[in-house]
Amino acid sequence: MFKKIILCLSLVACANGAYLEEYKWKKGESFLTFLNSNGISPSIYYDLDAEDRELAMEIRSNVSYQILRNDSGEIEQVLIPVGEELQLHLIKDQKSKSFSLQITPIVYQNQSLSAVVQIQRSPYQDIIKATNNSALANEFLNSYKKSVNFKHVKKGDKLVIFYSQRKRLGKRFGDPIINAAMIEVNKKKNYVFLYEDSSYFDEKGRELEGYLLTIPLKSYKRISSPFTHKRWHPILKRYRAHLGIDYAANRGAHVKSAGDGVVSFVGTKGGYGKIVEVSHKSGYKTIYAHLNGFKKGLRRGQKVKKGQHIAYVGNTGRSTGPHLHFGLYKYNRATNPKKVIKIAKNIVSGKKRRAFNKMVKNYKHKFQVAMDKQKTPFKEEKFNYIVALEYKNNLNTN
Numbered sequence: 001m002f003k004k005i006i007l008c009l010s011l012v013a014c015a016n017g018a019y020l021e022e023y024k025w026k027k028g029e030s031f032l033t034f035l036n037s038n039g040i041s042p043s044i045y046y047d048l049d050a051e052d053r054e055l056a057m058e059i060r061s062n063v064s065y066q067i068l069r070n071d072s073g074e075i076e077q078v079l080i081p082v083g084e085e086l087q088l089h090l091i092k093d094q095k096s097k098s099f100s101l102q103i104t105p106i107v108y109q110n111q112s113l114s115a116v117v118q119i120q121r122s123p124y125q126d127i128i129k130a131t132n133n134s135a136l137a138n139e140f141l142n143s144y145k146k147s148v149n150f151k152h153v154k155k156g157d158k159l160v161i162f163y164s165q166r167k168r169l170g171k172r173f174g175d176p177i178i179n180a181a182m183i184e185v186n187k188k189k190n191y192v193f194l195y196e197d198s199s200y201f202d203e204k205g206r207e208l209e210g211y212l213l214t215i216p217l218k219s220y221k222r223i224s225s226p227f228t229h230k231r232w233h234p235i236l237k238r239y240r241a242h243l244g245i246d247y248a249a250n251r252g253a254h255v256k257s258a259g260d261g262v263v264s265f266v267g268t269k270g271g272y273g274k275i276v277e278v279s280h281k282s283g284y285k286t287i288y289a290h291l292n293g294f295k296k297g298l299r300r301g302q303k304v305k306k307g308q309h310i311a312y313v314g315n316t317g318r319s320t321g322p323h324l325h326f327g328l329y330k331y332n333r334a335t336n337p338k339k340v341i342k343i344a345k346n347i348v349s350g351k352k353r354r355a356f357n358k359m360v361k362n363y364k365h366k367f368q369v370a371m372d373k374q375k376t377p378f379k380e381e382k383f384n385y386i387v388a389l390e391y392k393n394n395l396n397t398n
């Protein structure tokens with residue numbers, strides 16, 4: 001009962017007898033097929049403008065979403081997270097019985113956490129065992145960018161992670177953000193620090209080189225829309241998001257693969273029109289949308305090289321002029337491509353260096369305190385169990 005009340009707070013109303021159900025977004029389901037299969041007018045989708053229709057393409061398969069039903073089981077409201085910051089909120093008008101759509105910010109709680117883990121098998125396995133958070137284990141490996149050979153880590157070595165984790169409706173949502181981490185290898189402590197919310201640096205202020213991608217066009221006119229998880233549009237008076245970079249370019253201009261990889265999709269996808277997707281190593285995927293057409297013979301499963309011609313710039317799908325929508329995903333989460341397109345290795349210098357050194361000093365103290373205390377790390381609950389329980393609760397109380 002308690003849980004039900006909390007969940008209702010995030011919806012506009014929780015009318016008498018109404019109950020909330022939680023579902024996982026099915027693989028291959030689109031916003032349009034969702035509307036159709038739930039008897040909601042598809043005009044909601046067709047009335048979206050280009051940017052919102054692109055956003056509606058970004059509902060991740062397996063994401064938890066909620067449906068509020070009245071006592072006869074009819075849908076009253078639907079909340080579907082899309083991207084990291086926004087959610088699609090369908091609300092039924094009580095008089096006309098038709099639905100309207102709002103795009104609203106996801107309400108989060110942010111938890112600051114730390115984990116001290118003693119190695120038994122491997123950093124990856126032991127982090128998951130200690131925290132139940134596989135995204136944290138992935139991000140830990142990713143943060144070191146191969147600057148540490150984890151094969152040399154021995155049983156009994158320690159690692160410490162300071163991180164923050166978002167929660168939505170009481171459950172983990174989105175990737176954890178690692179603010180600082182340390183791992184011992186042969187008695188040597190290896191540190192990484194997140195700096196300016198973008199990249200990982202070692203204690204000497206050197207940026208750890210990440211996965212390098214190239215700009216997917218030889219030339220473009222301008223960036224017509226940058227990447228953003230959430231921004232308030234002052235004229236439209238509503239929230240928007242753009243989970244990629246739009247490069248305005250001539251129709252027919254060559255689109256190149258941003259990195260070595262394997263073509264994972266060639267075809268058409270709703271608001272994105274003609275689209276190519278390429279999978280890369282380390283959980284990265286790039287997408288190239290609104291294409292005019294594909295390079296002749298391009299097919300799914302084909303290996304491509306960085307810089308290889310794969311398609312042509314166009315204006316297909318919901319698009320207001322020839323441009324390339326370039327999206328980057330890490331483990332299926334939209335990431336700002338600008339963070340990964342880099343030319344040279346950066347070093348923190350000048351005025352910023354003093355602040356950086358101070359941060360390193362503070363964290364080193366915190367690492368020592370954490371290792372001396374060695375509390376049991378925070379362990380995530382088993383979500384599937386909780387979801388089932390909630391569902392049962394709702395049925396019982398109605």
Ligand SMILES: [Zn+2]
Binds near residue numbers: 054245246324325
């Ligand atoms: Zn775009």
